[in-house]
Amino acid sequence: MIKIENLRKEYNGKEVLNIEDLTINQGEIVGLVGNNGAGKTTLFSLVLDLIKASSGRILSKEKDVSQTEDWKMYTSAYLDDGFLINFLTADEYFEFVGGLFDYSKTDIQTFVQQFEPIFNGEVLGQKKFIRQLSMGNRKKVGLIGALIGNPEIVLWDEPFSNLDPSTQIRVRNIIKEHSDNRTFFVSSHDLHHIAEVCTRIIILDHGKVVRDVKNSPEMKEELFEFFEVT
Amino acid sequence: MKKPNFLKHAWLSFRRSPALTQNILQTLFLAFFGFYIAVSFLISGLVAGELIRDFFPGRDVLGMAGAFLIYYLPMDILMRYFLQKFPTLSIKPYLLLPVSKSAMIHYLLRRSLFSFYSFLPVFLTLPFFFVEVLPNASSTESIGFVVMVLGIIVSSNYISFWISKASDFNNSFSIVLLLLLFGFLFLEFKGITSFFPYLESAATAFFTNPIWWVMPIALASGVYMYLFFYFKKHLTAEKESKDETYLQNISLGFFGRFGHAGRLMDLEIRLLLRSKRARSYLLMSFAILFFPLIMSNSEGLGKEFTYILFGLLMTGMIALNHGQLMLSWNSLHFDLLQSRGNTIHDIFKAKYYILALSCVVTYVLTLPYVFYDPMIVVFNTALLFINTSFSIYMYMALAGYNSLRVDPDEGNSFSMSGFGAAHYLIGIPIMVFPIVLFYAGKFGFGSTTGGVLTLLVVGVVATIFHKKVIDACVNLFGKNRYKIAAAFRKE
Numbered sequence: 001m002i003k004i005e006n007l008r009k010e011y012n013g014k015e016v017l018n019i020e021d022l023t024i025n026q027g028e029i030v031g032l033v034g035n036n037g038a039g040k041t042t043l044f045s046l047v048l049d050l051i052k053a054s055s056g057r058i059l060s061k062e063k064d065v066s067q068t069e070d071w072k073m074y075t076s077a078y079l080d081d082g083f084l085i086n087f088l089t090a091d092e093y094f095e096f097v098g099g100l101f102d103y104s105k106t107d108i109q110t111f112v113q114q115f116e117p118i119f120n121g122e123v124l125g126q127k128k129f130i131r132q133l134s135m136g137n138r139k140k141v142g143l144i145g146a147l148i149g150n151p152e153i154v155l156w157d158e159p160f161s162n163l164d165p166s167t168q169i170r171v172r173n174i175i176k177e178h179s180d181n182r183t184f185f186v187s188s189h190d191l192h193h194i195a196e197v198c199t200r201i202i203i204l205d206h207g208k209v210v211r212d213v214k215n216s217p218e219m220k221e222e223l224f225e226f227f228e229v230t
Numbered sequence: 231m232k233k234p235n236f237l238k239h240a241w242l243s244f245r246r247s248p249a250l251t252q253n254i255l256q257t258l259f260l261a262f263f264g265f266y267i268a269v270s271f272l273i274s275g276l277v278a279g280e281l282i283r284d285f286f287p288g289r290d291v292l293g294m295a296g297a298f299l300i301y302y303l304p305m306d307i308l309m310r311y312f313l314q315k316f317p318t319l320s321i322k323p324y325l326l327l328p329v330s331k332s333a334m335i336h337y338l339l340r341r342s343l344f345s346f347y348s349f350l351p352v353f354l355t356l357p358f359f360f361v362e363v364l365p366n367a368s369s370t371e372s373i374g375f376v377v378m379v380l381g382i383i384v385s386s387n388y389i390s391f392w393i394s395k396a397s398d399f400n401n402s403f404s405i406v407l408l409l410l411l412f413g414f415l416f417l418e419f420k421g422i423t424s425f426f427p428y429l430e431s432a433a434t435a436f437f438t439n440p441i442w443w444v445m446p447i448a449l450a451s452g453v454y455m456y457l458f459f460y461f462k463k464h465l466t467a468e469k470e471s472k473d474e475t476y477l478q479n480i481s482l483g484f485f486g487r488f489g490h491a492g493r494l495m496d497l498e499i500r501l502l503l504r505s506k507r508a509r510s511y512l513l514m515s516f517a518i519l520f521f522p523l524i525m526s527n528s529e530g531l532g533k534e535f536t537y538i539l540f541g542l543l544m545t546g547m548i549a550l551n552h553g554q555l556m557l558s559w560n561s562l563h564f565d566l567l568q569s570r571g572n573t574i575h576d577i578f579k580a581k582y583y584i585l586a587l588s589c590v591v592t593y594v595l596t597l598p599y600v601f602y603d604p605m606i607v608v609f610n611t612a613l614l615f616i617n618t619s620f621s622i623y624m625y626m627a628l629a630g631y632n633s634l635r636v637d638p639d640e641g642n643s644f645s646m647s648g649f650g651a652a653h654y655l656i657g658i659p660i661m662v663f664p665i666v667l668f669y670a671g672k673f674g675f676g677s678t679t680g681g682v683l684t685l686l687v688v689g690v691v692a693t694i695f696h697k698k699v700i701d702a703c704v705n706l707f708g709k710n711r712y713k714i715a716a717a718f719r720k721e
Contacts, residue, residue: 049568050565050568050569051712051716069573069574072569072570075570076570077570081562082563082566084563084566085497085563085566086563086639087500087504087505088497088500096493096496097571099493100493100570100571101571129504149571
């Protein structure tokens, strides 16, 4: 699905990311963890071709993401507010994103309606622009928006932060329930959620992959051990 | 309670603002632009006395100057309302500190006075004061003049502060007021009615009798006190949330049926209508449509020049205001646009069609001028196609270099942060090219009709090739896209 080759990114001569070789396969739920400044968001931005790699490349279905725009039809992401359009209402935003994939207005309403427990009556059908929503509600809009259009790969940057405890669990369940034939690439600081939901965990430290463990009983142990503070 | 050094923070926030630190060229250009405005105001002030003698022979120069100053007051208030920024939230970080709220509010109110807009009238009146007032008028009149100018500056500042932040005044009301003011000016210059004599006698009374000086002082301090008590009661760390639901019920999905670019056009229309800044640009653009009414009736070469200038502005003002910032309007959600579904090509296509459409709409609105001066419509028809081709192509090309982040909802203000050197420079080819084209045609074919036809033919042909130009502009943008997208992300 995604193949990273000799990828390096530096800012003003300071290296922030250096991944020699990393492949993410279809259907994997990959958790990306690492302390602040480890390079998680940088990696996501590179996969989405939002920033330019200093060297190396990222292939999505064998095609370099910086050379084609094909990946835009099957890749979705919510990294931050830059993925929201703040002068639209939530419904209009979903309609806009749905429109990119030729969803009709009713299609999109039906699709979004299934997530009503998450929205908790505060988002759908409200006469409020996204810029007027609270931080948590904005995040919900962005996360659900990234599921529209049946994407084959979903990138979520810290989907659990700023959400209430029940919604965190609901988001976790969404990942589990919507992962058939879909790749989730999720970063988080919440080790419990990551350990619970992911089938593979990648630990980044100072821009390098320091652990890459697939579904195994030791995975959780290794994760907590790595971040232990002594 | 302690009184922190607010002024030092204000200075630091100015010194460290991205507009000043990011780009030395831009800073230099801003400085030059400010200097240019200041100098042209100084010169206007120097010749103002002569102008009054020319246009209003036999009238009292000082009295007429006073009449213009009184007339200028509502204009200044409106100008500030549209352009000046009154940042009430800038004191948010201090609200929780042990600082007296009164001190903060006084600081907030006083700081607003030291803006570029307050100095404009000073530049305009200072040379006039030394050249005309001091040598010719009595000392009472001289002091009266100074009191009037200062009174106008201070009252105007606080009245528009009040309008922007502490009242229910809205944009449409201000447009009505603007039209009224232009209407009066129109009637005055066309000689239909004359209300300047009343203003003149009011001004003369003001200059000679110090009793009246109480008026501006009372007005300015009254509004200041009102604002002070208003903010003392209402200023909290809460972001003001006005009811914005009024635009929700308008169905805005018309272009969606035309595919991806069409959906982006719908998005653009929503942005135009719902974002304060884009909306005030839109309203300013419509105000331009009334300019021919106050245009001077000079004859000969100057006349054609005026037709071209106003024609370009009338049929292209929305495109000019909105198109200059092309992708910057989408800077807050640019990552979404460039990573999902859309291609960069869709984005440029949508931008082209929406801007071309705005030219057509404003063109249609100028059609009634056929009853006033048919030549306006003749020129506008040709210039419409210059705008839908050459002008918009320039903006699209500029988008490949413009990396300025713009928050379209950032107040009803004209923040300089969105403008770079290229924005001032781009105006030159956009104005010069059609003028050169017209005169080439005029002298080539030997008639005004030849000039207009040249504009029309070149415009139509260039518009037909818009798809090729869009492709070229997409490629141009592609070369700088990482740099531009990175700048859009920076707050």
